[in-house]
Amino acid sequence: MTGASGDDERLRRWRMVLGADGAEGTGHTPTGRDAAMDGALSTLYGGGRRQSGRGGSERSAGLGASAPSVARWLGDIRTYFPVPVVQVMQRDAIDRLGLAALLLEPEMLEAVEPDVHLVGALLALDKAMPETTRETARAVVRKVTEDLERRLATRTRAVLTGALDRSARARRPRHRDIDWDRTIRANLRNYVPLPGRHGAGTVVPERLVGYGRTDRSVKKDVILCVDQSGSMASSVVHASVFGAVLASMRTLSTRLVVFDTSVVDLTDQLDDPVDVLFGTRLGGGTDINRALAYCQSRITRPAETVVVLISDLHEGGIRDEMVRRAAAMKASGVQFVTLLALSDEGAPSYDREHAAALAALGAPAFACTPDLFPEVMAAALERRPLPIPDDGG
Template sequence: MAAASQEHERLRRWRLVLGADGAEGTGHPLTGRDAAMDGALTSLYGGGRPGGRGGSERSAGLGASAPSAARWLGDIRTYFPVPVVQVMQRDAIDRLGLSALLLEPEMLEAVEPDVHLVGTLLSLGKAMPETTRETARAVVRKVTEDLERRLAARTRAVLTGALDRSARTRRPRRPDIDWDRTIRANLKNYVPLPGRGGAGTVIPERLIGFGRSGRSVEKEVILCVDQSGSMASSVVHASVFGAVLASMRSLATRLVVFDTSVVDLTDQLDDPVDVLFGTRLGGGTDINRALAYCQSRITRPADTVVVLISDLHEGGIKDEMVRRAAAMKASGVQFVALLALSDDGAPSYDHEHAAAMGALGVPAFACTPDLFPEVMAAAIARRPLPVPDGGV
């Protein structure tokens, strides 16, 4: 009986994978919930899965109206786990051209919010009518709040540690000595005093002091973010991290986004949703112009970290972009180049410009949101960056 049950389950799974047109060999009919799941898959991928070619057959399954698409979105949320739903939503938007339907409030209420959906909504920009805008903001807010819950506490903890270490000095003046840390660091040098009943003293071979601003030294961080269409996920994550960094009093954080123009969104950093709706995904890219703006805002190069988040496909003056990055680094700025800030896998990027950054001593690599706190901590402490495999 067990073997028969296992064989039945195997055929059932193959039937769902292959779809109706490719499943004759299984001899396994679908009923009930399985039939409904198959219908949802067929609407998107066609009857002959995998591959699902034949666009007219697929699109007919969802129809061209928001209500029918919204019903389909509700169905897949019933039948599949959230990660699968998010993948299917992305496929529906890409393969079936459903972006226009996202302008309808009932569609937005039916979707499962994720980073890619936020990127799609932001790319619609001014085409979004007022009737949809508030619903879209609610979707974006849910995603950013989920990201902040996942990333904020660890980011603050890692960076606070890096800032504390950066703030200490080993040759402090007497008023700047941190006696608590100094005593703990020198306990191995405890010497008992004769005739004092076990009392003794600690010889402070190594003094630890506070930094120039008391218990922490302020660092300046500039996030310079490419808002071309391919960088949508990176823009979403950068806005959340920008808000987290801005909430730390020991950091002065600036957020700059750019395409062929440059926009400073620093005054909106208290709300990632406002930041995201202040961006304009798509268009060209002028990295040199963006770096020139960032360079003009640097007042303390030795205490400044500039994080350029871009695929380095430059539409401006290419040689000037590299020269400007070199000048910033030579002035003492800690310069970081991230080809992406997302979980999307290996990005497409300009290999020549990435190699040029590497030649300046600026590793260019894709960074996941989970790795970003360590990257920032290393940059603040001026340690080697934790470059993953595949970095340039």
């Protein structure tokens, strides 16, 4: 507040943090823009914001079921708060105030700030969504997926292209396939002077480096196997975008499989992440073993295949069979990667026993951010250690 003393500014900030119910000691009454912001916050979190939040006390205010009042509130928070804060408040409104039901109305969708969490809510409501809302919902989902693809696609393609080029170089090339320039540089430490010939010598090529092969035999197969239970909503959104990016690379053959207690192969829809997302069905149980059985049946070249299981590992199927199936794939030469989450949401809840069992097979399970995913895939394609975060599973 312009012209306010340091003490006044501190009291003002505390009043905005605590809300009306917890701020008697500040002696500050919000006015103008502060009053409007305080009203928007109180509508969602109640007057005592110190005691609100997930698992907190009962709210003392709310949006009610009035669509016009919700639309006004959505407009207010977009006016007074930055986009990341708006997205958090929308997510809390969906969780705390039953806003999800109102997302079935087109005018509500036009008022919200699109983000990954909103997409998850829309996908969960898909079967209940009337036709009048469906096109608006698809537009919201498309905006989010296009924004994600713009942010992630270029770096993903660059990182994976480099990894594929390196993995394609023949380790035992035929004579006509030897890249002599790279071979000489790789063996300079083996330079041997020729006796009696000053300044002359030879390089002993202990390791031959071949040109990258361009035939179909070096094309890598990638299978993304994605848990579509409700807790994995953000991971499903990111996996659909990455699936589309990987499918656009000619040196990769990409398959996308989603599962709950049933298994659905969405590979034929990978050219459009929106179609992929509306082909999922968030919620329900989890049968990882059945999903892995399907993926295993589609593997024809184990040594050239990477299977990425994206799941919190809360298995509802046959646990021991799931682990044995993962072990069998690894034994056949498949690169098997388990991501407990593919999102920016921090440490996920996951089944630690199952994660430990996979780790014992040499397939560590860890949470992965979208920014780290290209590096994880590059390491898997090159068969080198995975870049596991410090706080990984």
